[in-house]
Amino acid sequence: MNIRNISHKVSAAVAMMLLGTAFTATGAAVNSGDATLSALEIKVDGQNLVNFDRNTTSYSIELDDTSLMTLSAAPTASDATVTITVNGREYDNHSLASLDGGENTIVYNIVSGTASQAYTIKIKTPQVLRGRHFSWKNATIYFVLTDRFYNGDTANDMSYHRQRSQGNMPDYATFHGGDIKGLTEKLDYLNRLGVDAIWISAPYEQMHGWTGGKGDAFPHYAFHGYYALDWTYMDRNMGTVEEFRSFVTEAHKRGIRVVMDIVLNHTGYCTLDDCVDYDFGNFNGTATAGWMPSNGNYTMWSDDNEVSFNADTQGKWGNWWSGWVRAFGDRSWSSSAGFAPGGGDNYTMSLAGLPDVVTEKTSAVNIPPFLKLKWEQENSGDYLDYRLPNLDAWRTDGKGAPADYLIAWLAGWVEEFGIDGFRCDTAKHVELSRWNQLKQACKTALANWRASSRADEYAKSWTEDFWMTGEAFGWDHGDTGYFTSGGFDSMINFAFNSSEGSQGRTPSTSDWEYYANYCNGSNGRQVLNYVSSHDTGLHRPGDQKKVATMFLLCPGGAQIYYGDETSRGYMSGCPDQSMATRSDFNWDAVDNADNKHWQLIGQFRRRNPAVGAGTQSNLGPDTYGRSFTDGAYANAVVIRLNTSAGQTYTVNVNGFFADGTKVMDGYNTATTATVDGGKVTMQASGPVLLVEAYGQITDDEIDTPTPPVPPVPQKPVVTATPGSSTFSESVTVTLSVNPAGTPIRYSVAGAANASSTVYTSPLTFTETTTLSTYVENEAGSNVQSFTYTKSDTPGPGPDPDPDPNKQxxxxxxxxxxxxxxxxxxxxxxxxxxxxxxxxxxxxxxxxxxxxxxxxxxxxxxxxxxxxxxxxxxxxxxxxxxxxxxxxxxxxDGPTPPTGDNVVYFDNGATNWSTVKVHYWGGESASSWPGVNMIVHSGNIYKYTVPSGTTGLVFNNGSGNQSENLTFVKGHLYDKNGDKGEYK
Ligand SMILES: [Ca+2]
Ligand SMILES: [Ca+2]
The missing domain is CATH 2.60.40 (Immunoglobulin-like)
Incomplete structure (x- = not known):
């Protein structure tokens, strides 16, 4: 509402209202002023804030809270008119949303006859803070191979006899020295990059020795953390327990969550050094830890090298993971040593020849002898610096099956250090029930850490659950069982990569639309997008700025592979492309122009969860709005792509930022604007304009909501009942309009306009007719048309009684x-x-x-x-x-399907990924295996069967089923039978 003819609109009583606010006011006298002009009154909660004096035209006040402030004016002269502007813009209902901690200017301009006078009020209000609001759905996750990032302690580089260089030995897959201490030192860089979480290589103890790299051309150590030896100790190359604890605390201090890469599917390969260290073999009868072949053939199993572990002849293979893994299927002694051969399916196969943990086994086992020996040897002195202190209960025999041990050991890291999430390797090769078991164990473990004295002051009050993302190589949204049965919150999205082979691609705006719908609907399914990875390839298209713009602004989680933001290249000469993606981080590129661009977009993304977690609307060419709510928290952004620095753009923000709202460009927060008419005009500072709510940027996590978007003026919209449709005899159409009260004009002979007939009562048509309507208000005019088609032959469809067995x-x-x-x-x-x-x-x-x-x-x-x-x-x-x-x-529908013959099924024990019910005996029967039941709540499914049904079978659609059961309305069943009435 613009206030012009004040004398007609405002009573003399309340002029300006400020509730519950403290203020100070000072006045500055000037010598202008016209005696014919009337003075004004401004009041706070019924009290005058400033007594206007016609000779004092400048005022200054400070306010703690402007949330309830309204502006109005009460001139005493009846012929005076007043115009109010706020920060240069005509005052309306939204104006005060633009007030910020800078100085704001409100001007009252009084006109009386030919004379005029302006009164200026400077208002200073507290600065709005723009901090972070964490959501895993918006997380930017920095995936780093710790060994290749930064070396914080050179003393640990060559632990367990590990070698880096020897003669002409290639060092593509040796340990390069990076460690947890180095990561801790570089957390400020990652914070600058805007990351929410860091995904680190598994820090637990890896196989000590090496296996043959591709074609046995180089030694391949477990610098990446995928070849575990002992899940209960820190690997010495990574650092000590206390260094790790310090790392987690320092990450949390910066609001950065810690995600550990973990493996449940397999152990590390057997290596010569492990045999020597833990007495299950040696080198031709001689302990030669640290041995390297001199002939460039990096294999330990070749007769050429005259290397064998001799363990078979010594009868010591049973000391290794006997009974725990499938391995050595091609060795004559494998069965007698307690090893089964790898199977032919995803769960039991020996992936890349790795020893496959028998995760399906449910009976209790004993600790492998080599681990028993290890823990006896390594329970004093400096070993205690690496030994997790909380896992002794799970260092004893007979506690559970192999998977139970691995899950308890992994959950122990969460409970000891407050790890926030896992990236689960080879998700497709372990049963979903085991992943779900891991998830539940870690949820409990994280809650226990937060409640313990070990919890750091930064993360102990965080409330989000333990998080899991899974790597199922090639997954591209097809199989949702990982979410529904496996306990995963997120899955790594291989679609960007697989679309164009191993080099990846940059997501497009159509990807944005797709992922906004996929990720941010009600099902809560998250994808973790990436363009480069250690298993596929590096995406280096030559314009890393564009990659940042498209990839970091894509809905869903974003996985930055270390060096995406610095154009880190392949290791030269490496014959294995995957291995070649794991080069040392190029620190010389940090903070260069490209890297700064990644930082700006990363920080914008972190401040605004709507970027990754919001739903999207398209607002015009290259313009996208996203909005996100989380309880009371609300956030909105508008992104304008393909801008040129220095050029000015008018951006449609209608529906995302209300008129009067002050906004800034997240790419250059010195650029601000106030929304007017659903648009903002801003000068771009780079290749993208990032419109977000204005405020002072802080690193703090702030849950204070951005003010909700008030409704913006909308053109009126006519509703026709019924809408466009077919009819057989005649149709009577009723028109209404929103906002109500706007006159509706209509025409049945071409487009309606401002001079068409005014609608007063329902219209009846007996022939095919196109009805056009015209409405207008201050926001503009709107012409709509509705078509009623006469049809003598009823079309197909559910009339009058829909088939109760159809939906x-x-x-x-x-x-x-x-x-x-x-x-x-x-x-x-x-x-x-x-x-x-x-x-x-x-x-x-x-x-x-x-x-x-x-x-x-x-x-x-x-x-x-x-x-x-x-x-x-x-x-x-x-x-x-x-x-x-x-x-x-x-x-109500025309005829809803019959009745309330509901039955319920408890899927808690069976945990089927699909629950079906097959029924018979009533008005109709299903055909085997029946129909999908609907989730009722939690594990309870429901379905309404046709009346008269007598019998039921519940099943999972692939052979697992209950007996034939008797139908009883309203009863709860499980696989074993009728459990009585469902309450
Ligand atoms: Ca080191
Ligand atoms: Ca497996």
């Missing part, structure tokens, strides 16, 4: 959309199209309907105008038979 929903198309349905449940997409925006709805009798494909039972649905505007908030609960309105509300 239908209806849509009341009052806004003349092209309605599409996107529907899904816990396990699958439920549309025939399978790709966004899903299936076009079918039109019949003034309503649109959608029938789910046979056997599909959705739990959630989006109805959209062909991928654009969405009914309600987007994600709606699927209610079979309901009619949805554009606002997301539902009414």
């Amino acid at each position: 239908y929903v209806y849509f009341n198309n009052t806004q003349n959309w092209t309605p599409y349905v996107w529907a899904w449940n816990e396990t699958e997409n439920c549309t025939a199209a399978g790709a966004w925006p899903g299936d076009a709805m079918t039109q019949k009798d003034g309503k649109y309907y959608w029938e789910a494909p046979a056997g599909k039972v959705p739990t959630l649905i989006i109805i959209s105008d062909k991928g654009g505007t969405r009914a309600g908030n987007g994600n709606l609960e699927y209610v079979n038979g309901a009619t949805y309105n554009p606002d997301g509300s539902t009414g």
Whole structure:
């Protein structure tokens, strides 16, 4: 509301209201002023804030809180008019959102006849702080191979006889010296880069010796942490327990979460050094730790080298992981030493020849003899600096199966150090139930750490659960069992990489739209995107700035592989591409121009969880808005791509920032603007404009919400009931408008305009008619059309009694959309199209309907105008038979499917990834294996069977099933039978 003719709009009583606020005021007298002009009054909570004096035109006040302030003026002369501006912009309901800790200027300009006078009030308010609000869905995760990053302690580089150089020995896969101490020293750099979490190589003890690198051309040590020897000790190359504790604390101090790379699937290879150190073999009868071949053939199993461990003849192989792993399938002695050969499926195969832990085994085992010996030898002196102090209970025999031990050992790291998450290697090679077991153990372990005296002051009050992301090589959103059964929060997304081979690619804006929908819907499924990795290749397209812009602004988690931000290259000469991606970090490129660009975008992303976790709307060419809420917290950004530094752009921010809101460019926070008419005009400082709420930037985690976006003026919208549709005899159409009260003009002969007939009562058509409407208000005019098609032959569809065994929903198309349905449940997409925006709805009798494909039972649905505007908030609960309105509300369908013959199934014990019910005896029977049940809550599934049903079988669709069971309405079943009435 603009305040102009004050005398008509404002009573003399309350002029300006400031509730619960402290202020100071000073006045500055000037000698201008016209006696014909009236003085003003300004009050605070009924009290005058400033008594305006017509000879004093400048005032200065300080306020602690402007949240309830409103501005108005009460001139005493009836012929005076007053115009108020705030920071140079005409005052309206949104103006005060732009006040910030700088000096704000409010001007009252009084006009009376030909005379005028301006009064200026300078208001100083507290600065708004822009800190961080952490969400794993928005996390930028820096994946670093600790050994290749920064060497903080050269004394630990050659632990356990490890060699780096010897003659012409290639050092592609030796330990290079990086360690936990080095990481700790470089945390400030990572903080500058804007990372939320750091994913480090597994820090626990790796196999001491080496195995043959590609073609046996180089020695391959476990510098990457994937070849474990002992999950209960720090690896000496990485550092001590206390150095690790200090690292975690320092990371937490900077708000950076710590993610450990972990392996559950396999142990490390057997190496000569391990045999020598722990007495399960030696070198031709002689202990020669640290041995290296002199002929350049880096194999320990070749007769050419006359190397064998002799363990078979000494009968010592049983000292190794006997009974714990599948290994040595090609050795004559393997069976007698307690090793089974690798299997033929993903779970039991010996991946890359690695010893595969028998994770499916459920009976208790004893500690392998070599580990017993190790722990006896290494329980005093400086060994205690590396030994996890909290795992003695799990260093004894018979505690569980091999996987139970590994899970307890890994959870021990969480409980000892407060590790925030795991990146789980080779997720597809271990049973999902074991991953879920790991997740639950670590959730408990993290809660225990936070409650313990070990918790650091920074992270002990963090509330997010322990987090897990999984690496299933090649995963590209197809298999959702990792989320529903495996306990994973996130999966590494191989789609960017696999699309263009091993070199990766830069995500496009269509990727943005796809991932905003995939990641940030209600199912909570996160992907962790990357462009380079240690197992695929380096993405170095020559424009690393563009990579940062597209990749870091992509919805979902972002995995920066160390050196993406510095254009770190391959190791030259290395015959193995994967190995060649693991070069030493190039510190000379830190803080150069490209790297600064990564920092600016990274920090913007960290300040604004809407970037990775928000839902997206397209706002025009190269312009995207995203918004995110988390409880009371709300955040919004608008991104304008493809800008040129120095040029000025007008950016549509309608719906994301209200008029009057002060915003800044996250790329150059000195650039600010105030939203006016749903737009901001700003000069770009780089290749992208990053519009975010204005405020003083701090590294603190701040949960104070950005002010919610108030409604912006909208053009009126006409609703026709019914909307565009077919009819057989006649159709009567009712029109309404939002906001109500706006006159509706209409025409049935071409487009309506400002002089068309005014609508007063419902219209009846008996022939095919196109109805055009025209409405206007201060935000603009709006012409809409609705078409009513006469049809003598009823179309297909559910009329009058829908098949109760099929799934239908209806849509009341009052806004003349092209309605599409996107529907899904816990396990699958439920549309025939399978790709966004899903299936076009079918039109019949003034309503649109959608029938789910046979056997599909959705739990959630989006109805959209062909991928654009969405009914309600987007994600709606699927209610079979309901009619949805554009606002997301539902009414009754034509005929909802029959009755309340609900049965429930408890999936807690079976943990099936799909739960089906097969039924018979009633109005209809399902065909085996039946239909998918719907998630009711937690592990409880439900389904409404047809009336008259007598029998049921619950099953997982692939052979695991209950007996034939008797149907009892409202009862809860599990695989073993009827558990009685469900309460
Ligand atoms: Ca070192
Ligand atoms: Ca396995």
